[in-house]
Amino acid sequence: MKRGDILIVIIxxxxxxxxxxxxxxxxxxxxxxxxxxxxxxxxxxxxxQEGRDEIIDVRGVNGTTxxxxxxxxxxxxxxxxxxxxxxxTGWLRSSTGAIVCLPNRVVITIVDYQDKDIDLR
Numbered sequence: 001m002k003r004g005d006i007l008i009v010i011i012x013x014x015x016x017x018x019x020x021x022x023x024x025x026x027x028x029x030x031x032x033x034x035x036x037x038x039x040x041x042x043x044x045x046x047x048x049q050e051g052r053d054e055i056i057d058v059r060g061v062n063g064t065t066x067x068x069x070x071x072x073x074x075x076x077x078x079x080x081x082x083x084x085x086x087x088x089t090g091w092l093r094s095s096t097g098a099i100v101c102l103p104n105r106v107v108i109t110i111v112d113y114q115d116k117d118i119d120l121r
Contacts, residue, residue, distance in 0.1 A: 031095060033074050035067065036107045047110055048072050060104030067108065080104050 001009075031047030037060055048071055055077065058065045063080025073093045076086040079101050086101035095112040 031110045031112045033069065034109050034111050036109075037061070038105045045069055045074075047074075058106055060101065060106045062104045065101055065104055065106045074108060074110070075099065076101065076106075076108070079106070 033043075033045040033047055034041055035043040035045075035058055037058060042058065043056070049069075050071060053070050054068070056067050056069065058067055060080060064078075065076055065080065065086070066078040068075050068077050073091045075091045076089065076099055079086050081101050081103040083103075086099050086104075086106070089099045092099050092108065092110060095110045097109075099108040100106075
């Protein structure tokens with residue numbers, strides 16, 4: 001390897017390590033789980049609650065959607081929709097995504113009020 005190749009490897013390694021650090025250790029602990037049905041907010045929960053593992057029933061347009069809340073994450077475990085895409089979405093842990101059940105008109109997001117520059121709507 002030449003000197004330039006070694007320098008490129010060192011720079012790439014530093015970038016990967018810095019990204020991993022920011023992702024795993026610099027996440028906000030002040031998020032809020034927001035549950036909307038037919039465009040209206042029906043429930044809000046703190047994202048982080050020590051030892052929480054609960055299942056809530058959200059009454060959608062076509063039936064009930066069961067939502068599991070754990071410390072720092074949320075997912076849909078059962079829904080009244082035919083295709084179950086919302087169930088297959090898995091865990092939501094940050095404000096960069098959403099769980100959406102279109103037939104039942106249920107939307108679950110995480111709002112991180114520290115991300116003031118991000119417009120989710």
